[in-house]
Amino acid sequence: MADTTETTPGWLDVDDLESARAQMPVLYVNAVPVRVDEGGEVTHIGLLLRMGTDGTVSRTLVSGRVLYHERVRDALVRHLEKDLGPVALPRIPASLQPFTVAEYFPTMGITPYHDPRQHAVALAYVVPVAGDCRPRQDALDLVWFTPEEAASPLVQQEMEGGQGALLKQALAHTSCLP
Amino acid sequence: MADTTETTPGWLDVDDLESARAQMPVLYVNAVPVRVDEGGEVTHIGLLLRMGTDGTVSRTLVSGRVLYHERVRDALVRHLEKDLGPVALPRIPASLQPFTVAEYFPTMGITPYHDPRQHAVALAYVVPVAGDCRPRQDALDLVWFTPEEAASPLVQQEMEGGQGALLKQALAHTSCLP
Amino acid sequence: MADTTETTPGWLDVDDLESARAQMPVLYVNAVPVRVDEGGEVTHIGLLLRMGTDGTVSRTLVSGRVLYHERVRDALVRHLEKDLGPVALPRIPASLQPFTVAEYFPTMGITPYHDPRQHAVALAYVVPVAGDCRPRQDALDLVWFTPEEAASPLVQQEMEGGQGALLKQALAHTSCLP
Amino acid sequence: MADTTETTPGWLDVDDLESARAQMPVLYVNAVPVRVDEGGEVTHIGLLLRMGTDGTVSRTLVSGRVLYHERVRDALVRHLEKDLGPVALPRIPASLQPFTVAEYFPTMGITPYHDPRQHAVALAYVVPVAGDCRPRQDALDLVWFTPEEAASPLVQQEMEGGQGALLKQALAHTSCLP
Numbered sequence: 001m002a003d004t005t006e007t008t009p010g011w012l013d014v015d016d017l018e019s020a021r022a023q024m025p026v027l028y029v030n031a032v033p034v035r036v037d038e039g040g041e042v043t044h045i046g047l048l049l050r051m052g053t054d055g056t057v058s059r060t061l062v063s064g065r066v067l068y069h070e071r072v073r074d075a076l077v078r079h080l081e082k083d084l085g086p087v088a089l090p091r092i093p094a095s096l097q098p099f100t101v102a103e104y105f106p107t108m109g110i111t112p113y114h115d116p117r118q119h120a121v122a123l124a125y126v127v128p129v130a131g132d133c134r135p136r137q138d139a140l141d142l143v144w145f146t147p148e149e150a151a152s153p154l155v156q157q158e159m160e161g162g163q164g165a166l167l168k169q170a171l172a173h174t175s176c177l178p
Numbered sequence: 179m180a181d182t183t184e185t186t187p188g189w190l191d192v193d194d195l196e197s198a199r200a201q202m203p204v205l206y207v208n209a210v211p212v213r214v215d216e217g218g219e220v221t222h223i224g225l226l227l228r229m230g231t232d233g234t235v236s237r238t239l240v241s242g243r244v245l246y247h248e249r250v251r252d253a254l255v256r257h258l259e260k261d262l263g264p265v266a267l268p269r270i271p272a273s274l275q276p277f278t279v280a281e282y283f284p285t286m287g288i289t290p291y292h293d294p295r296q297h298a299v300a301l302a303y304v305v306p307v308a309g310d311c312r313p314r315q316d317a318l319d320l321v322w323f324t325p326e327e328a329a330s331p332l333v334q335q336e337m338e339g340g341q342g343a344l345l346k347q348a349l350a351h352t353s354c355l356p
Numbered sequence: 357m358a359d360t361t362e363t364t365p366g367w368l369d370v371d372d373l374e375s376a377r378a379q380m381p382v383l384y385v386n387a388v389p390v391r392v393d394e395g396g397e398v399t400h401i402g403l404l405l406r407m408g409t410d411g412t413v414s415r416t417l418v419s420g421r422v423l424y425h426e427r428v429r430d431a432l433v434r435h436l437e438k439d440l441g442p443v444a445l446p447r448i449p450a451s452l453q454p455f456t457v458a459e460y461f462p463t464m465g466i467t468p469y470h471d472p473r474q475h476a477v478a479l480a481y482v483v484p485v486a487g488d489c490r491p492r493q494d495a496l497d498l499v500w501f502t503p504e505e506a507a508s509p510l511v512q513q514e515m516e517g518g519q520g521a522l523l524k525q526a527l528a529h530t531s532c533l534p
Numbered sequence: 535m536a537d538t539t540e541t542t543p544g545w546l547d548v549d550d551l552e553s554a555r556a557q558m559p560v561l562y563v564n565a566v567p568v569r570v571d572e573g574g575e576v577t578h579i580g581l582l583l584r585m586g587t588d589g590t591v592s593r594t595l596v597s598g599r600v601l602y603h604e605r606v607r608d609a610l611v612r613h614l615e616k617d618l619g620p621v622a623l624p625r626i627p628a629s630l631q632p633f634t635v636a637e638y639f640p641t642m643g644i645t646p647y648h649d650p651r652q653h654a655v656a657l658a659y660v661v662p663v664a665g666d667c668r669p670r671q672d673a674l675d676l677v678w679f680t681p682e683e684a685a686s687p688l689v690q691q692e693m694e695g696g697q698g699a700l701l702k703q704a705l706a707h708t709s710c711l712p
Binding site for chain 1: 560602605629633634640645653
Binding site for chain 2: 379380381382383422423424425426427428451452453454455456457459461462463466467475477479
């Protein structure tokens with residue numbers, strides 16, 4: 001899962017973070033940004049286009065750590081704003097019940113999810129966004145796909161670490177898995 | 179549960195509805211209108227104030243039948259608009275997974291829910307509303323309560339048919355049951 | 357969805373049922389029988405093999421109506437026993453929250469689900485069964501599939517009315533959609 | 535939340551755990567053990583009776599950390615076995631979707647949950663147990679309560695850190711909050 005090093009003073013520095021990541025599961029939030037119609041039905045799914053350090057391009061969900069003393073709700077707001085910009089107007093769910101919990105293991109094959117850097121456990125939410133999305137930081141672009149496109153092999157193979165499987169779970173949860 | 183007779187041509191007339199209600203469970207939607215803050219947390223719950231045929235006053239959730247050939251999403255939109263007016267801007271959930279299923283029996287004591295007229299089964303949703311609510315039809319008013327007020331004995335005793343219990347389930351689902 | 361005519365005295369007779377089905381959505385339960393390991397993970401999904409009146413063979417989930425004055429829990433128990441036999445030992449969920457609501461329309465294309473006879477709305481549950489399954493009534497057999505097999509085109513094309521899509525939603529809900 | 539120091543070689547030692555707890559949210563599972571009837575309805579809730587280091591007695595849910603490289607399912611099995619003994623026969627849910635996420639903050643008042651030692655985030659599940667429960671380790675006893683008793687002020691005031699609120703959420707989720 002992509003995330004950027006948190007540089008807020010007082011948080012873990014990079015070395016400490018590396019150390020803690022080797023010893024405990026790290027709590028994440030994963031958000032699937034969607035456009036919905038008036039009846040709440042999902043019409044499009046937003047995927048970030050990112051360039052890896054090795055120059056490969058991949059598509060990702062909104063993802064990031066929950067910090068010490070941060071509420072899950074606040075982590076969702078922070079990462080959505082970080083990735084989609086300040087006027088995306090995300091509608092954070094009224095209930096914290098995630099549609100699933102995605103377990104990213106450093107070892108492949110234990111779950112559908114994989115993160116070579118760490119054992120991360122992500123609370124996964126579908127988040128309708130009503131405003132204008134302007135990807136920031138390391139994302140090159142945000143592209144909206146129909147459910148059919150999002151579930152297609154073409155898009156699925158551009159997603160890493162099992163996020164394609166998580167995207168399909170989100171489509172299934174909103175009854176729009178083709 | 180309060181609802182009004184559907185008078186759209188082609189639907190059940192009053193006699194047929196009475197007859198069907200005596201023979202099959204009737205599918206309903208129940209919606210708990212809420213105000214949420216930027217992080218999605220529930221700040222207020224909206225309850226309708228209604229006057230019964232016997233002059234008693236009660237508070238109710240948004241509630242109504244799902245019609246033949248009507249999607250659950252469309253029934254939610256229709257009943258929210260009927261009860262809260264055309265500019266309430268309800269945010270129908272992206273997933274149809276209800277937070278619970280409320281079974282109203284004509285006989286008391288089988289479940290916490292009771293409807294003397296019929297066996298009704300309601301899919302229950304928490305629905306954030308962002309706009310201006312103007313109650314219509316037979317509702318006298320819409321009053322916004324804090325979670326503490328909504329769970330208080332004073333408000334609970336003004337709710338009938340077990341809707342107070344359903345409201346508490348909604349508060350629990352959104353982690354704001356005091 | 358396959359179900360058998362209910363012949364309990366006092367319920368709807370066949371004509372009345374036809375009439376009611378033309379006027380109101382009919383409440384159903386859909387159950388996906390699964391085998392789970394000690395950690396609750398789904399290892400196999402049970403599908404019924406049925407022969408249609410036209411001699412075609414199809415695979416189905418456990419499915420049936422909720423009767424007047426019957427609890428959803430009791431309808432689940434009844435249909436699981438009807439389809440899997442008396443010693444299947446189904447573990448009905450402690451919560452009535454379904455993983456989704458499947459809307460079967462007589463018209464195709466409105467939702468992924470289709471039932472030419474009626475507008476049926478099914479509460480869908482994953483139900484672990486621990487005992488010995490002996491299909492009864494009109495089912496020819498019960499076959500256990502791995503998640504990979506259940507999601508395969510071969511099995512999916514043997515399912516009708518969108519139940520293949522519902523099965524995939526159940527696999528996604530239990531994090532075993534391949 | 536009560537848990538015991540993990541002493542498996544290779545895991546965090548006590549000092550490291552203290553250090554990590556001061557810097558990252560710690561992932562927990564919380565399980566509400568229940569007895570259910572044939573239809574899945576909750577009849578009793580099991581609470582552990584524990585004695586604190588200061589001699590005070592409290593009632594708790596099953597609770598504990600998710601370890602590095604441990605699946606949530608395996609953490610649930612491990613903590614249920616640790617607290618209820620080897621023949622409790624817990625039925626771990628087929629879906630990892632928790633009924634809620636409980637955020638325990640070291641500072642009081644941010645959420646209903648509080649843990650003076652750490653920021654812990656717990657995935658909360660209702661877990662039917664079918665076997666014989668024999669509390670082990672630091673638990674004095676396991677007592678089964680009816681839903682009415684579990685929600686009563688007497689029992690609620692014996693629960694610490696907001697676990698009484700979490701128990702009420704579990705009762706609401708299973709439609710047995712009185």
